[in-house]
Amino acid sequence: MYEKEDLLEVRKVSKTFRSGSAEVKAVDEASFRAQKGEVTVILGPSGSGKTTLLYLIGSLERPDAGEINVFGEDICRPDADLVSYRRKRVGFVFQTFNLIPSLTALENVTLPMDLDGVPAGEQRRRAEELLAGMGIEGRLLRARASRLSGGEKQRVAIARALANDPDLILADEPTGNLDSATGRVVVDILTGLAKREGKCVIIVTHDEGMLRAADWAYQMRDGQLRGIEI
Numbered sequence: 001m002y003e004k005e006d007l008l009e010v011r012k013v014s015k016t017f018r019s020g021s022a023e024v025k026a027v028d029e030a031s032f033r034a035q036k037g038e039v040t041v042i043l044g045p046s047g048s049g050k051t052t053l054l055y056l057i058g059s060l061e062r063p064d065a066g067e068i069n070v071f072g073e074d075i076c077r078p079d080a081d082l083v084s085y086r087r088k089r090v091g092f093v094f095q096t097f098n099l100i101p102s103l104t105a106l107e108n109v110t111l112p113m114d115l116d117g118v119p120a121g122e123q124r125r126r127a128e129e130l131l132a133g134m135g136i137e138g139r140l141l142r143a144r145a146s147r148l149s150g151g152e153k154q155r156v157a158i159a160r161a162l163a164n165d166p167d168l169i170l171a172d173e174p175t176g177n178l179d180s181a182t183g184r185v186v187v188d189i190l191t192g193l194a195k196r197e198g199k200c201v202i203i204v205t206h207d208e209g210m211l212r213a214a215d216w217a218y219q220m221r222d223g224q225l226r227g228i229e230i
């Protein structure tokens with residue numbers, strides 16, 4: 001069993017993009033907390049700042065203001081160890097999968113472990129186990145990612161996000177490119193990660209149907225976040 005504890009605290013985080021004289025306040029003083037074992041769903045229309053917020057939490061972008069604490073450590077501090085954070089603490093499921101198309105399903109999942117210095121035999125054993133958990137087995141292990149269906153790609157992407165056993169899973173529109181039945185399978189996998197493995201799962205989406213998976217939910221509009229009743 002896992003212990004419930006505050007894993008993520010996002011406090012008054014803002015990010016503005018500037019190009020020439022134009023400014024977009026993509027994230028505007030967003031605050032929320034999330035715990036292990038729970039699914040948080042952030043709903044919002046296109047352009048409301050969902051991907052930007054996830055990138056800030058995953059340290060793929062830096063905020064202009066605010067704090068992001070993961071287990072009490074502020075990842076926005078200039079001396080934060082972001083390489084280790086990105087490799088081991090967070091698993092990112094991207095809006096467009098971002099698999100390496102020329103690599104096989106198996107190789108896409110072993111790659112993050114390879115970067116982390118995990119021995120080859122162990123990489124393979126763990127990748128096969130993670131992929132089996134997502135229903136990717138047999139011939140699919142050796143299929144190039146470019147040949148997989150959308151649902152298969154998404155499941156490989158989730159297995160890859162889990163490769164280094166992170167506490168925090170960030171999923172950007174994880175069902176956006178899937179039909180509704182495949183989407184339900186993916187949502188069940190993500191909720192299972194929270195309920196069975198105690199992961200802290202954050203899902204951003206425009207799909208209100210995802211609220212059924214949520215323990216906590218927020219609405220994002222023009223970069224601002226507010227809690228919603230579910």
Ligand SMILES: Nc1ncnc2c1ncn2[C@@H]1O[C@H](COP(=O)(O)OP(=O)(O)OP(=O)(O)O)[C@@H](O)[C@H]1O
Pocket residue numbers: 017018019024025026044045046047048049050051052053095206
């Ligand atoms: N790198 C960037 N440079 C400039 N503007 C950006 C950049 N990234 C995002 N934006 C702008 O910030 C706003 C929020 O974008 P973001 O991608 O976070 O929205 P989103 O809610 O994820 O939308 P979608 O549902 O379409 O994926 C948009 O107006 C977008 O054009």
Ligand SMILES: [Mg+2]
Pocket residue numbers: 050051052095172
């Ligand atoms: Mg987006």
